[in-house]
Amino acid sequence: MEKQTTLSAKQRLIRSSSKNPGETRGKILVSLCALIIIIATLSITLFLAIKGLQSFIVNGLNPLEFLFSSEWNPTSSDPQYGALPFILGSLAVTLLSALIAGPLGIGCAIFMTEISTSIGKKVLQPVIELLVGIPSVVYGFIGLTVLVPFIRNTFSGSATGFSLLTGTIVLSVMILPTVTTIATDAMSSLPNSLREGSLALGATRWQTIKKVLIPAALPSLMTAIVLGMARAFGEALAVQMVIGNVRDLPGSLLDPSATLTTIITLNMGYTTYGSVDNNTLWSMGLILLIISFIFILIIRYLSARRKI
Amino acid sequence: MQQQMVEKRNSIFDVVDLNLWYDDFHALKNINLEMNEKEVTAIIGPSGCGKSTFIKTMNLMIQMIPTVKMSGQINFEGSNIIEGKVDLVSLRKHVGMIFQKGNPFPQSIFDNIAYGPRIHGIKDKKKLNEIVESSLKDVALWDEVKDRLNSSAIGLSGGQQQRLCIARTLATKPEVILMDEPTSALDPISTLKIEELITELKSKYTIVIVTHNMQQAARISDKTAFFLNGEVIEYDQTDIIFSNPKDRRTEDYITGRFG
Numbered sequence: 001m002e003k004q005t006t007l008s009a010k011q012r013l014i015r016s017s018s019k020n021p022g023e024t025r026g027k028i029l030v031s032l033c034a035l036i037i038i039i040a041t042l043s044i045t046l047f048l049a050i051k052g053l054q055s056f057i058v059n060g061l062n063p064l065e066f067l068f069s070s071e072w073n074p075t076s077s078d079p080q081y082g083a084l085p086f087i088l089g090s091l092a093v094t095l096l097s098a099l100i101a102g103p104l105g106i107g108c109a110i111f112m113t114e115i116s117t118s119i120g121k122k123v124l125q126p127v128i129e130l131l132v133g134i135p136s137v138v139y140g141f142i143g144l145t146v147l148v149p150f151i152r153n154t155f156s157g158s159a160t161g162f163s164l165l166t167g168t169i170v171l172s173v174m175i176l177p178t179v180t181t182i183a184t185d186a187m188s189s190l191p192n193s194l195r196e197g198s199l200a201l202g203a204t205r206w207q208t209i210k211k212v213l214i215p216a217a218l219p220s221l222m223t224a225i226v227l228g229m230a231r232a233f234g235e236a237l238a239v240q241m242v243i244g245n246v247r248d249l250p251g252s253l254l255d256p257s258a259t260l261t262t263i264i265t266l267n268m269g270y271t272t273y274g275s276v277d278n279n280t281l282w283s284m285g286l287i288l289l290i291i292s293f294i295f296i297l298i299i300r301y302l303s304a305r306r307k308i
Numbered sequence: 309m310q311q312q313m314v315e316k317r318n319s320i321f322d323v324v325d326l327n328l329w330y331d332d333f334h335a336l337k338n339i340n341l342e343m344n345e346k347e348v349t350a351i352i353g354p355s356g357c358g359k360s361t362f363i364k365t366m367n368l369m370i371q372m373i374p375t376v377k378m379s380g381q382i383n384f385e386g387s388n389i390i391e392g393k394v395d396l397v398s399l400r401k402h403v404g405m406i407f408q409k410g411n412p413f414p415q416s417i418f419d420n421i422a423y424g425p426r427i428h429g430i431k432d433k434k435k436l437n438e439i440v441e442s443s444l445k446d447v448a449l450w451d452e453v454k455d456r457l458n459s460s461a462i463g464l465s466g467g468q469q470q471r472l473c474i475a476r477t478l479a480t481k482p483e484v485i486l487m488d489e490p491t492s493a494l495d496p497i498s499t500l501k502i503e504e505l506i507t508e509l510k511s512k513y514t515i516v517i518v519t520h521n522m523q524q525a526a527r528i529s530d531k532t533a534f535f536l537n538g539e540v541i542e543y544d545q546t547d548i549i550f551s552n553p554k555d556r557r558t559e560d561y562i563t564g565r566f567g
Contacts, residue, residue, distance in 0.1 A: 193411035197473070200369055200407075201424040201480055202400035211423070216414045 045289065052286025055081070055279035066283060072247040074277045081280050083260070085249045087287060090259040092164060092250070093243070094233045097171035101232075102225040104172070105179030109224075112180075113187040114209055120184075131177040140241030143170040148242055157254040162244030165253040170238050175228035182227055186220030187213065219305045226302065230295040234288065236261035260284045318344045320484060320514050321366065326380035326390075328361060330373065335361050337538045339380070343531075345483075348506060348515045350525035350546065353535035354566065359518045362535065363486050366516065367403040368396060384484075401428060404477035406487040410469030412461035412476070417453050420461045420472060424480035443475040447505055467498025474505065478513075485509065487517040491524065503528050522562055526550050534558045 055061045061081055069082025108128075112120030147169060152161030190213055198208040214221070236259075244256020245266055264281050271278035321343040328336035336358050343349050351359045364370040365382060368389060381388045389399060401424075412420050421440040430436060440457070444450040449471045453464070461472055470490060477485060487506075491499040506515055506528050519525050525532050526546060533543040534555075542549060542558045553559045560566055 191411070193407060193409065194413060196369065196372070196405075196407060197411040197413065197476075198423070199372070199396075200367060200400055200405040201427065201476065202397045203423075203427045204397060207427050211427070212413050 048282065048286050048289055051279065051282035052289075053283075055276060055283045059276045059279055061276070061280070066280070067287075070249050074280070079276070081276070083263075083280070083284055083287070085247055086258050086260045086263050086284065088249065089164070089243075089257040090233060090261065090288075090291075092257070093167045093171055093239060093259060094229050096164070096168040096253075097175055097232045098225050098229045100168065100172040101176045101179050101228055105176050105224065105228070106183045106221055108176075108180045109183035109187050110209060110214075112184050114205065114213065124180075128177045128180050131173070132181075136174065136235060136238040137241075139170055139174050140238035143238060143242040151254070155254050157252060160244065160256065162242060162256045163254045164243065164250050164257045167239045167243035167257070167259075168253075170242055171232045171235060174235060174238060175232045178231050179224045179228040182224035183217075183221050186217045186224060189220075190216055219302045223299050223302045226295055226299050230292055230299075233291060233295070234261065236265045240265055260288050320345045320385060321516075322381070322383040324381040324383070326362075326365065326382060327378065328358075328365065328370070329377045331375045335538050336365070339540055341533055341540060341543055343514065343516065345514050346510055346512070347531060348510050348517065348529040350529035350532045351516065351518045351535060352520075352522055352525050352532060352561070354561065355520075357535040358538040359535045360488055363405075363488050363516060363518050365390070366484070366486055367400050367405055368394065369405060397428075401480050402482050403484045403486060404480060404482035406470070406474055406477060406485065406490045408489045409493045410466060410471075410473045412464070412469050412472050414460065414462050416458045417461045417464070417472065418457040421476050421479050424476060428480060439479050443479040444472075446478050446509070447471040447475040448501070449475060465498075467494050467501060470494060470498070470502060471505065474502075474509075478509075482513065484514045484516065487515065489518050489520060492520060499524075522550075534561060536561070 055066070056063050066081055066083055067087070068084055069080065070084045071080040071082040072085060073080040108124065112124050143166060147166050148161035150161070151158050151163060151166050155165075158165075194212055194216060195208055198212045199205070203211070239259055240262035243258060243262060245258045245262055246256045247258065248255075250257040264284055267277070268281055271281065319342050321341070323339050323341045326336055326339040327334070339362065341349075351363065353359050361370065365378065366384075370376050370378075378390050380390070382390050384399065384403065413423065415423075418440055421443050422436045425436060425439050430439070441450060441454075444453065449468060452468065453472075461469065464472060470493075474485075474490075491502050494502065503524065506517065509515060510530075517525075517529065529546045531544065532546045532549040534541045534549065534553075534557075536557055542553060542555045544554075549558065550562060553562065
């Protein structure tokens, strides 16, 4: 203490600006972490891009045919590689499960934040955390054991029970926690002054929720849905177990179908590295990456529009 | 009898023996206050004395806190609002409230003002236009925002936001406006504008204002109530409170000896 007072202001300032070794070590450590992640991401993207483009560049497939033809016959004497059924299948299960899990998850979030915080905290929160913890193979197994026979016996249109609908339902349950958790954060981060302002004008609780809170949280609620969709889009295992994995375009919800991810997981063991078949799977992986990237762009756009 | 009739007509809020508890904490103790129509009543007192709690009982916003218990009477136009089932929609339509910080909804300026009338059932576009214009004119905001009614209210300055919130309350055509430290987050010029506004509004509305600022209470109010530790120490004409208080504690507070 006494020593410090003897130093002039200039000396003290110069002393404090000199770094101690811990400071530098910490900085290097975290910079290294950041660098590793950046390198890993870049190299995966680059690898996927190179491998994914090989089927077009090396094997000479027509990219337009790959994207827009619905004929998938890799084993015939005149092999055809049209991935449209799988692209559409992926988009269909993603959109349909978002359609189910979106309203359900947002409704759940509103219940937890606006209607009964105590039940929300004591019952719903643990339930949702539990749902997150269940591995996807278990979801698929339950879907296979319970849902597939149920669909088969309930709807005459479904001969096997393996269908787009079954996949959609399994995915909806799987993405529900994601949607609910983020939607709950969105709702509870709204300032209380909005609720007070609306109630003080004589609005009922429901009017407040519908006309003030939901519009105010809308960009974040949309983010919740899109993040759920991103998860649904990338899920392979559980979907593969219940969707039927056929190469035809589904005509209805009850028809079996396939997605990009399920075709990749099913076929990667049966193709040899470097073959056309194997390269087309990489192309599908590239499409998955590009569409996921689009999801991220949508989320960024929505976050930028956040009002509060 | 005749005299009582006349007095009854003037009184709009009559609080009798009001007690309020947060769990075990006795926050308001035997409050007795009577407020007259078209008067400005200021409520002053040190932090934690119960003045915000009190003003929130007058439109029952206090019921947002589940642990609150109340006893006594708050008679609004002759009927006790803390007894039985009260129509909160109707009560809050007639007793509006302004908060410490402007809290506009993240919507357009127009939609903010039209919110109250819309939830109370007015759909006619022309009528809504009239209400929005007259409410904004009443708070002297019309000229500042008339060209951007459709842009977001969040873009307004703090003082403008607070005046917008007053306009939003006026749009529901209340009789009483409760103000909970409405200028505590504003700069002196915005504060002055709000004070001028209050002086104008009192020809049409009854106003109850909680304030930390004793000069503000002295400038704008007709009557002042001094709260301390959940009790009303003194309630009288503002000029008497500030020039000739009867209670020693009131005098200590307004002369700045504590608080």
